[in-house]
Amino acid sequence: MSYFNHQSRRAFLSMCLKGGASVAALTSLQLQAISSSMNNTELADYKALVCIFLHGGSDSLNMLVPLTGDQRLHYEQSRQNLAITEPMTLNTLTQFEGGVGLHPSMSAISSTFDAGQLGFVGGVGTLITPTTLADYRNKAVPLPNHLFSHNDQQATWMNGREKVSLNTGWGARMLERLNQHNSFTSNISLAGANPWQAGIDTTPYALNKSGVMKINSLTGYQPQVDHVKSIMDRLLSTQTNSLQDAYASRLSSSISNVQHMNTLLEQAPVLTTQFSDNSLSEQLAAVAKSLSISDQTGNKRQIFFVSLGGFDTHDEQVTRQPALLATLATALSEFNSALTELSLQNSVTTFTMSDFGRTLTSNGDGTDHGWASNQLIMGGAVNGQDLHGTMLSQQVDSNIDVGGGRLIPQFSNEQYFAPIAKWFGLNDSEINDIFPNLGNFDTYALNLFK
Known part of the structure; x- marks a missing residue:
């Protein structure tokens, strides 16, 4: 207790507040609008979404490659020293000119794909409206801001729209629309704070890779959780202003949440599925x-966020990309096995997002920031064993190349998100409200679910 005797309640709270407490000021009209827009339909089933964010901009055009004919020739000419020489054949239900090959480092997911529990989404990226090469060059249509910027494009993918005055993520907005945000266990991140899970009335609960959290309230002072909480309760019991009182309540609630989550996780069944020791697994x-x-x-809906970094392969791509894709494929295969073991394969959908695709052309040792990309989606409810969207022609100076092998997306990321939101339980009106540019596109052009 001697450490606490040197700090007043006010000083302690001041220290906590300087650590990053934030307050979003909303008018009563805004709160009323948010409340009235919530979906009050009683949810009878359980569903969860797992977002895997590939930080840095994945060269996913080298993840799915053509196998034969002119498409293969264009690919080899454009990718030069980066071309994949021995891709695995994917027997997609939809046929594409030149066929579809998978990067050989991703062999771990081939059986999941063949079993119909994994699919790909091709030619997707940030768009405001359908865009041709002439539109791009003549600035005839609105374009996403800061197209090839990491931070801006990550935010656009996670917000589900261009930046606005009050930014929230589309994962959090879905929970709030379904009125599933009140439980802290509905919104869990294994990779820290992120825009996708940030809402008006919900923030992600941070869980570490070991699952069970520990409370280290102050440096060098690490007693048992119950002892810490009793100290905190006394310390935070009387405040002198509303901001301190709100923060005290939030901190006390956080400690209780940790205790509750730890209790549940300690009772979790031991899985026979073995996970690798890489970060994503x-x-x-x-x-x-x-x-x-x-x-x-007791949640009916949950969202989870995990991430894998290192995809900004300006250099050493020949060695770096195979390792990254192998890690992704291995982790997905293991996770699918665990979901099957838990009988949750039909209730959980896992999908990828990334900053952007990369250039077709090599810079000599890697690729630079691009635009269109390919993404993965996995789950028992998914229309698997197929490539949804399109197999982009990997030809430099084609009618979708804005320069340097940066390809225009043929499907917007909001078209990718819409069927995911539909499966999660949102109605068409809510989906169009969450993704404001959907009206410019065929909303359900991507038939991602059974």
């Missing part, structure tokens, strides 16, 4: 552990 192992206690949390 460890994150997904923690997600699987959390999903195993979904009955106890």
